[in-house]
Amino acid sequence: MARTPRRPAELAGRVFFARDAVRYGLLTKNDLRSSAWRRLFHNVYADSRLEIDHRTRCWAAAQWVFPPGCVIAGRSAVLLLGGASPGTQDPVEVLVQPTSRFGPLAGLSIHVAPWREDEVRLVDGLPVTTATRTCWDLACWLELVEAVALVDTLRHAGAVRLPELQTYLMQRRGERGWRKVTEVIGLSDAGAESRPESRLRVRLVRAGLPRPVTQHVITRAGRFVARVDLAWPEFKIAIEYDGLWHLDPEQFHRDRQRLNRILGDDWIVLHVTSKRMREDFDGFLTEVRAALTSRP
Incomplete structure (x- = not known):
């Protein structure tokens, strides 16, 4: 039967300097190799039950x-x-x-x-x-x-x-x-709300496209309709980055309702995922350019 790792009360739930723990007899070097402890740096350990961020x-x-x-x-x-x-x-x-x-x-x-x-x-x-x-x-x-x-x-x-x-x-x-x-x-842009959206914006600008507006609010008759990740309001073209939160069915449903309201105002909404960003950014760029040139 495996021996239960020794976890002295003085070190339970703590990050500590291993050399001191050994010096004061709380642990041995062999104890530090057990599953009770997690090494963070040389001579710095933590209780393995802690969530280390x-x-x-x-x-x-x-x-x-x-x-x-x-x-x-x-x-x-x-x-x-x-x-x-x-x-x-x-x-x-x-x-x-x-x-x-x-x-x-x-x-x-x-x-x-x-x-x-x-x-x-x-x-x-x-x-x-x-x-x-x-x-x-x-x-x-x-x-x-x-x-x-x-x-x-x-x-x-x-x-x-x-x-x-x-x-x-x-x-x-x-x-x-x-x-x-x-x-x-x-x-840089203070309006950006996620790093993927920032990366997308910068890549579009570096490809020669006009700089889009971040987190643009679309209104109708003075009332809120939707907020989109990136937009060229003068062309009524928006881009939505579909991240991991779109795996939530309820969130996905709300987003699609919101985008349907936008389309009622003659907006073009383009979607891009992390996979498309990695594997087919040039193809997406072609679609964005086509949308921009289709509008006066």
Whole structure:
């Protein structure tokens, strides 16, 4: 019969520094290999019954892994500032000064670059790059479409506003990466409500189409009819991104009722799924262009 893993009350339901647990006799190294515990980072473990999200991983890294001079940055900073969350298993992104010797560590993605004191703030006690600095780093580190999608989430959450970003850009004008950051911020939109919709919008614009309006509200005689993901109101053309929520039959039914009301006002509504985005974006782009050219 398998032995029940030992779980001391002092460590139950907690994240802890394994070296201390062993030093004080709470666990042995062999105990740490049991199913009672889950390894988060080198020497950092958690009760395996805990639900560990990315925020918990950020806290654990800052508490027990970071040496002085480390700041949570990139996609991890986006989460802590109120934007989109990385996946639970995604590495915690860290920014370190060029003088630091903080080397590679499993579970962390380490970026090396200088920062100013006013580019860091405390969020729930954790050192995090400010929203403006985070947007700069995202634009420098990521592919353009993904960077815009994450900047959108920060703008939508109210973590940063366009004038603040423009002022920050002026302060860093001419620095390495400045042109790409300028493009990312120019393509961003506070109205975007999901990263897939942001990716779709940016790909359409980069393909040469007019910039669509995000979350456009359609009215009839001054009364609300519907709100669509993307639209060119002057052409009465809308795009709806069909995400996972459309697997809900009731939500799907409500959406189709809403779109029927739009079609009564002579709107063209085009639908796109994640599969179509991945496998046949050029075909969808052709359909959008055809719809736009069909309207005066």
